[in-house]
Amino acid sequence: MTDSRPNPDQLLAQLHREENRAGRGRLRIFFGYAAGVGKTYSMLSTAQRERAEGVDVVVGYVEPHGRVETESLAAGFEAIPYLFVPYRGVELREFNLDAALARKPELLLVDELAHTNAEGLRHAKRWQDVIELLDAGIDVWTTLNVQHIESLNDIIAQITGVVVRETLPDAVLEHADEIELIDVTPAELVERLQEGKVYVPKKAEQALQSFFQKGNLVALRELSLRQAARRLQRDVEAARNERAVLAPWNTNERLLVCVGPSPSSAKILRSAKRLAASLGAEWIAVAVNTGVSSDVSSKTERATGLNLRLAERLGAETHTLIGRNVAETLIDFARERNVTKIVVGKTAQAWWKRRLFGTIVDELLKRCGPIDVYVVSGDGDGPPPSPQPAVAANVANREYYIAATVVATCAMLGALANHFGLAETNIVMFFLAGVALASTRLSRGPSIAMTVASVIVFDYCFVPPHFTFSVSDSEYLITFGVMLGIGLLIVGLASRQRAQLVASQQQERRTSQLFRITRQLSELSGTEFLVRTAGRQLEEIFNGETVLYVRDSAGRLTLRYGEGTSIASSPHNKDVAQWVADKGKIAGAGTDTLPNATATFVPLIGSQETIGAVGVRPTDSNKFLDPEQQRLLETCASLLALSIERDNSVLTAQHAQTQAETEKLRSSLLSAVSHDIRTPLAGIAGASSALALAHDSLDAKTRSELLATINEEAESLSRLVEKLLYMTRLSSGKVHLDRQWHLIEEVIGSALTRMERQLGDRKIETTLDAALPMVNIDASLVEQLLMNLVDNAAKYSPRESAIEVSAQGRGDYVEIEVADRGRGFQPGDEQKVFDLFYRGETARPDQRGTGIGLAICRAVVDLHQGQIEASNRSGGGAMVRVELPCGGVPPAPIESAGEATP
Numbered sequence: 001m002t003d004s005r006p007n008p009d010q011l012l013a014q015l016h017r018e019e020n021r022a023g024r025g026r027l028r029i030f031f032g033y034a035a036g037v038g039k040t041y042s043m044l045s046t047a048q049r050e051r052a053e054g055v056d057v058v059v060g061y062v063e064p065h066g067r068v069e070t071e072s073l074a075a076g077f078e079a080i081p082y083l084f085v086p087y088r089g090v091e092l093r094e095f096n097l098d099a100a101l102a103r104k105p106e107l108l109l110v111d112e113l114a115h116t117n118a119e120g121l122r123h124a125k126r127w128q129d130v131i132e133l134l135d136a137g138i139d140v141w142t143t144l145n146v147q148h149i150e151s152l153n154d155i156i157a158q159i160t161g162v163v164v165r166e167t168l169p170d171a172v173l174e175h176a177d178e179i180e181l182i183d184v185t186p187a188e189l190v191e192r193l194q195e196g197k198v199y200v201p202k203k204a205e206q207a208l209q210s211f212f213q214k215g216n217l218v219a220l221r222e223l224s225l226r227q228a229a230r231r232l233q234r235d236v237e238a239a240r241n242e243r244a245v246l247a248p249w250n251t252n253e254r255l256l257v258c259v260g261p262s263p264s265s266a267k268i269l270r271s272a273k274r275l276a277a278s279l280g281a282e283w284i285a286v287a288v289n290t291g292v293s294s295d296v297s298s299k300t301e302r303a304t305g306l307n308l309r310l311a312e313r314l315g316a317e318t319h320t321l322i323g324r325n326v327a328e329t330l331i332d333f334a335r336e337r338n339v340t341k342i343v344v345g346k347t348a349q350a351w352w353k354r355r356l357f358g359t360i361v362d363e364l365l366k367r368c369g370p371i372d373v374y375v376v377s378g379d380g381d382g383p384p385p386s387p388q389p390a391v392a393a394n395v396a397n398r399e400y401y402i403a404a405t406v407v408a409t410c411a412m413l414g415a416l417a418n419h420f421g422l423a424e425t426n427i428v429m430f431f432l433a434g435v436a437l438a439s440t441r442l443s444r445g446p447s448i449a450m451t452v453a454s455v456i457v458f459d460y461c462f463v464p465p466h467f468t469f470s471v472s473d474s475e476y477l478i479t480f481g482v483m484l485g486i487g488l489l490i491v492g493l494a495s496r497q498r499a500q501l502v503a504s505q506q507q508e509r510r511t512s513q514l515f516r517i518t519r520q521l522s523e524l525s526g527t528e529f530l531v532r533t534a535g536r537q538l539e540e541i542f543n544g545e546t547v548l549y550v551r552d553s554a555g556r557l558t559l560r561y562g563e564g565t566s567i568a569s570s571p572h573n574k575d576v577a578q579w580v581a582d583k584g585k586i587a588g589a590g591t592d593t594l595p596n597a598t599a600t601f602v603p604l605i606g607s608q609e610t611i612g613a614v615g616v617r618p619t620d621s622n623k624f625l626d627p628e629q630q631r632l633l634e635t636c637a638s639l640l641a642l643s644i645e646r647d648n649s650v651l652t653a654q655h656a657q658t659q660a661e662t663e664k665l666r667s668s669l670l671s672a673v674s675h676d677i678r679t680p681l682a683g684i685a686g687a688s689s690a691l692a693l694a695h696d697s698l699d700a701k702t703r704s705e706l707l708a709t710i711n712e713e714a715e716s717l718s719r720l721v722e723k724l725l726y727m728t729r730l731s732s733g734k735v736h737l738d739r740q741w742h743l744i745e746e747v748i749g750s751a752l753t754r755m756e757r758q759l760g761d762r763k764i765e766t767t768l769d770a771a772l773p774m775v776n777i778d779a780s781l782v783e784q785l786l787m788n789l790v791d792n793a794a795k796y797s798p799r800e801s802a803i804e805v806s807a808q809g810r811g812d813y814v815e816i817e818v819a820d821r822g823r824g825f826q827p828g829d830e831q832k833v834f835d836l837f838y839r840g841e842t843a844r845p846d847q848r849g850t851g852i853g854l855a856i857c858r859a860v861v862d863l864h865q866g867q868i869e870a871s872n873r874s875g876g877g878a879m880v881r882v883e884l885p886c887g888g889v890p891p892a893p894i895e896s897a898g899e900a901t902p
Helices: 007-019 038-050 068-074 099-105 125-133 149-159 170-174 188-193 201-210 214-242 266-277 298-313 326-336 349-356 362-369 389-417 424-439 444-462 475-523 527-542 573-583 629-695 700-732 744-754 779-795 853-863
Strands: 027-032 057-063 084-089 090-094 109-110 139-145 178-181 254-259 282-289 316-321 341-345 372-376 542-552 555-563 598-607 610-620 740-743 764-768 774-777 803-808 813-821 867-872 878-885
Touching: 027 038, 027 214, 027 542, 038 057, 038 068, 038 109, 038 139, 057 099, 057 803, 090 349, 090 774, 109 125, 125 139, 149 629, 149 779, 170 214, 170 475, 178 214, 188 214, 214 389, 254 266, 254 298, 254 326, 266 282, 266 298, 266 341, 266 372, 282 298, 282 326, 298 316, 316 362, 316 389, 316 475, 316 629, 326 362, 341 362, 362 372, 362 629, 389 444, 389 744, 424 444, 424 475, 444 475, 475 527, 475 629, 527 542, 527 555, 527 610, 542 573, 573 598, 573 610, 573 744, 610 629, 629 700, 740 744, 744 764, 744 779, 744 803, 744 813, 774 779, 774 878, 779 813, 779 853, 779 878, 853 867, 853 878
Parallel strands: 027 139, 027 178, 057 109, 109 139, 254 282, 254 341, 282 316, 341 372, 764 803
Antiparallel strands: 084 090, 542 555, 542 610, 598 610, 740 774, 803 813, 813 878, 867 878
16 A cells, blocks of 8 residues: 655655744745836735735835836835935945834835945845845845846856846745746837837837847746746645645656666657657656665666666656665655656566566556556667676576575484474474575575475475375475465565665765765865865775866866876877866766767866866776766766865955955055155155255244254154054064063163154153063064054143153063053044054144054064053043063073182
8 A cells, every 4th residue: 555644854844944934034026037027017016905905015125217107106105215325426326224124014125136235235235135134024025037047147148148247146036935927028028118118218229229139038038937937846846745745746747767677678768758758848767776686697787777878868867766666666756756657668577477466567557646657568679688797607606506505404404303203394494494594695596496495305305205296195285385485485575675785785885975075075175185085085986097187277177186097198088088178068988978088087067167077987897887876976076176166266265355455454554654654745845945945045043944844754754664664574474573681661761762852841750660570572672662652642642741651560471551641542442543554533633643553562562472452541541551471580690700708
């Protein structure tokens, strides 16, 4: 009986989807093939009906394009105020996401889903705004044209000659809850264009001559209809899963054809291809491994593999299924894939087998339900049978010897038991036990022969009259029949279980191989490491030689792995690899394309481009006759391509980030220093030109003032350049500390001495502990740090106020504070002031700053592994505290040599 219960995996997947949708808004897309088909108009018309039913509908953004009908429909709704963003002298009108989130209506209308937002907004694309709205629980209706779908971008460009820049990922369309197709005929759209209902007359005329040509519109319309049809098909599958429907829904024809090792499978496949073509349907070819084939030679596997390869060449999707019963496995797979028709061939069985056991066709007809079953006659050409290998024949002969030995052993045990008076029924158990044990090791043929031989030996040796095949009691015939039936049942079950175990082990091995290569590739970075690791893994998986060709930066295909292999030594293989990389198709040995190659080549196809090719030459030349092995190779190649592409993307992103940071630094540097360099230069130029032009007419005092101005501005410019050079050295990471033991009070004194001329009459108050410890520091760097702190305090405090410098010991570090009585730091600026080129508000407009001084201070402190912090003082003013580690225990002072004491 067919199991009518729903698939538990499908139920779990459905519960997972419902859990993800909980609390999330619903997305409805009004979808069309070009501007002017009526998407916005339909969206607004439908929204009017929703509002009439009491739904809270708000317009987030609608672009009427000057169409009167659309503007009149939009006028009746509450609207979110637009966001106006300045851009290159104009103001751009944009969707106000934050206002929409604050308003949080039930339904929000947001036109033009693929729109690119203005610079400076939170998201670069409008579809990202919509995702945030959906996550906030707001239902969104929007519009989209087919040319904005990312996967169709190159097709659209090929058809129309126009490269569409505004695109969105296919996943946005796939995750939409509803898609409503808005469609008009191309002739009607052209008529609307000519009437000025889409664009203004001048723009409409240009559009008709380029994008809106009738041929383009027909092609775009077909693409939109196909996209909508695919979405509908997926919705049908989802509806079947949600309702746990096992029977197929015949909304779209899909064929399933069963493939076996028989030569007639070729004719069955061609018949299925013709039937699928006549119905315009997809078709799938499957082979079912029931466990019986494990006892047959590799001839069966080879024939089945060739038939599956023929199915792939005819355009079928191929699968190898594992199941105990062919008909049951086919029906379960057909229901899972919504198959409407099954095509099978006539089973070549003797009449008595058909009478006793039935056929696969009979069982399919009993189980199929609403699925149609087509039976194709069996004659046909097919793959020629392969000769039986001698090794397999030797193995089979050895198993027959083992079977005979088991029967002889059971007979001896039975004779021993008979000697001690055991009944014949107990002796039967010896033979059945031997059959059961040996069947787990032997193939099907020897096991059946052993079962029959056991019955014969039991009859001949242990049933009276002994050593004859006649029986004294007819009831022994029942014993023989039961003994034979149980033995054959044991053989069948053991053989099938062993074969299914082998098939499961093969599947598990493929899964573990994929997992291993996936994990290793995900843990590595660097193309060279990825290629080497993948090459070794492929050699292990396919038990053969492997070569890997990868494109270099110039686009040339270069050998990156397998230099010493026989594959790489053949120039023809390099040409095959080049063809595979250029065309993105499989070729080489075992295929119909360039079969003279010594290896099978598969393209390395990434998400953006084909980056190379991989060639594999397994020891078993028939390895890739199995489509599963070929798919395994293609999957491994795809994993490697994506890993290399990921690694290249990371490098590109890092390079782009470095360039962006460099550009930002350069812009900040120019912005910060342009005024401060220009100001002293202007002063120097003005004073020097006055001296040059009117030197004789100027009195001595004026000349002295002008010379003082030149000197002062030159010193200011010199200090600025010195700070820039200092910051450059520190930022480059090439500064090495020249640590020596110093008294910190001497370093403070030296810094203040160097600042005397610059500070002038500014009052400096110093407070130093009497027992300050020595510190192991780079004195020149710390001196520059202190000078910058004092200079910063002087700039941001009144001239009449004192600058306070203090130092005290704190165990294993020294604490230095520089404080003033100025305006202090703005709230929140306590950490920002140490950023490069950051300048706070100054209380003295005559002072200039570049935002470099405190950045230098932090860099110096970081080099000494200390800490620096800024804060506001109680009563007004700012204070910067520096903590420098002492750097260990200072050396003991060296005593001077003196005269010896008598």
